[in-house]
Amino acid sequence: METADYDIVIVGSGLAGMRAALQAANFSNRKLRIAMISKLHAMRSHSVSAEGGISGVLSPGEGGDSIELHAMDTIKGSDYLADQDAVEFLVNEAPKEIRLLDNMGVPWNRREDGRIVLRAFGGMSIPRTVFAGDKTGFFMLSTLYDALLEYQDVEIFNEYLVISLNITRGTFGGLLAMNISTGEMKLFRGKAGVIATGGYARIYGFTTTAFSSTGDGIAMAYRAGVSLKDMEFVQFHPTALVPSGILITEAARGEGGYLLNSEGKRFMENYAKSKMELAPRDIVSRAIVTELDQGRGVVQETTGIEHVFLDLRHLGESVIDERLPMIKEITIKMNGIDPSKEMIPVRPAAHFTMGGIHVDIHGRALINDYDPVTGLWVAGEAGCVSVHGANRLGSNSLSQCVIWGRVVGEAAAEHALGNGYGVTNEEMEKWGALEASRVNNLMDRTGTENPYLIRKEMQQTLDKYVYVYRETDGFKNAKKVINDLKRRYANVYVQDKSKEYNTNLRDTLELGNMLELADVVIECALARKESRGAHAMKEYPKRDDVNWLKHTIVRMGSDGPVLSYIPVTITKWQPMERKY
């Protein structure tokens, strides 16, 4: 097996990973050898699908907006589970990153006078979302990718699936990856490591996310002994296209779109009278599911799926063409619907995972409750800082990705400039052989279980029992099914035995990661006996700050997930009732 030494090894090539690579290269004056590893072609990471925009107060004072107000909105949106020091950092840094991306080449939408224009977003009390049409993620990622190509010292490994993470004596050592094109294994030893592998919403069947959002980095870290945080909090985006689940951006409502039930009523007035369709996502998703439960949904004939309508007809063709062109492209191509003439069928879908690897405000990966792993950082959706708490506000994720991408890229570079390798080559090789044998065994053995059937059952289980409204009995059922699926996975069969581009093997390895995380999500959700943000329990309909104003920490024990809790950091904003 080949071993390659790098100063910094970055896993993941979305906005966080690319921003980290760029910062590390620039900060070190191109002195460091940096590997950026992606299981896709780097520019195809799921960040590319982000639509609506990136939040940040570019001109405090203008239009009555302030940095402080952005923080307050975010904290209220998080249902007070966000760490307020981290939120303050986010709101202060966001404008800088937006301007930096302006200098890098993102084609932001502009006003008549040439300045960057803003749009309204859910839960934000004032328009402060900067955007590039409704392909903001695509433009940000393309720009960062292109900017990175200038750096010969950043080596991009396209289509390498990372299998396992090495942490030795509390220090990052490196990782094992498989070149998907050839099936060959390769060891990457690094002085510093960055995990930026995104979220785990693909544990659900009905999801807006790419097929690649399987939480590999989170599962890997968990298996290596790193703690995870707030894994029960999964965001359901209110408006996913039926039946594909493709995201219809919140900007569609930001630009003035309505949500209508089967009676043609704007039902949001019963749920969030002042913010209406622009209430935070957890609230709008609950409203939609309540409408469906009470028989005011519409059934799509071909598929039998129940939905409500998103109505953009009154916006007119020119607004749609200028500000929501991709939505038009998608609804025409996927559903044969022109949004300026017909309503769009939507329902809530798993969209973003607030939970992730437990990190501190510097993005350092943590073991136990507070112990940092030397040389290992996490950024983007893979990490839980936590700035989103129990419910993320739209357009805060892109800010989070680039801000903590920059922070960890710089910290990793600083570390790599001043430190050596955490493990010896011999240790690395010995470990690598052991880890590789896990994959080899999977390829060598015969089994009876079809990974795709297991995956389907897992996704259906999460869709059914760990959705917008949740209850204890549902979790117990889900737990039983997932435990059973884990047992069956031990006997999984990879039918494709070829080395080249074996996606049957890739899918099976991803499934192993997802099963691990599904188990953790259910365990953490079962324990939290309150309703907060995206975690809405039928038996416990109220937020309980006395007992549950705390983060769930979970680590791998010998008999499954082991839970503990740590307090939320409160700086200025005391928890209050959340009304919109």
Add this chain to the structure above:
Amino acid sequence: MRCSYMEKKNQENRNVTIRVKRFDAKERLLKSSSFKVSANRFSTVLGELIGIKEAQDPSLSIRYSCRMGICGSCGMVINGKPRLACETNVFSLDTDEVIVEPMRGHPVLKDLVCDFGEFFDNHRKVMPWLIRNNMKEKFRNDVEHTQTRRQLDRFLPFSYCIKCGLCVDACPVVNTNSAFVGPQALAAVRRYNEDSRDQGIKQRLAAIDVKDGVWGCEYAGACSAVCPKGVDPALAIQLLKMDIMKRKFIGSNKSKE
């Protein structure tokens, strides 16, 4: 705008045969496998291929990710035309048999999956990033540029490229002269040259003012015809040729430097 194939009268499922001409990596040739599937009015070719992989043949290799036409993974030739499989509605093809094959303008790896190494190298060769006389300016985070609608419109149409490689697959020149840098990279040149924040037009034009650069294009226009995102590489290339000629014979456009 309503597409006839999506009309509500088309509620019933239909049986369709998907014939996959897949590349056998060992024998280095295409072999056909046929699969019977059921499609409804929402079914896409990608969805059907994934369904085949899950239920009929797990060894089928496909590259895909976002399934919403923005990541650029799933370019392939469908009923003779290079397309994104995720955006191709099965009913829209209006046939009982859908024939799917890998792009041939790129080296094929396995089944429907191509090697993009050369394609990405060509993109990198043309310096597809903002160039500033003082490169430190690229990392400034304290100032915002102003860019008028007119300035934005000069480069925006060429900025929608998702690097799916369909244009290169369709290009007759690439298929006979692999040294040609190709339509994707050239469109990227135009995108950055025309950005009011850029100062690198001279370097980029010099890089493509060669036989296998912009002059390799024979203006077949196939690239623009197949682009799923409406980028017009053929136009970009002709404009670039004009830029080069203007600079040679008239001198440079001062306002851009």
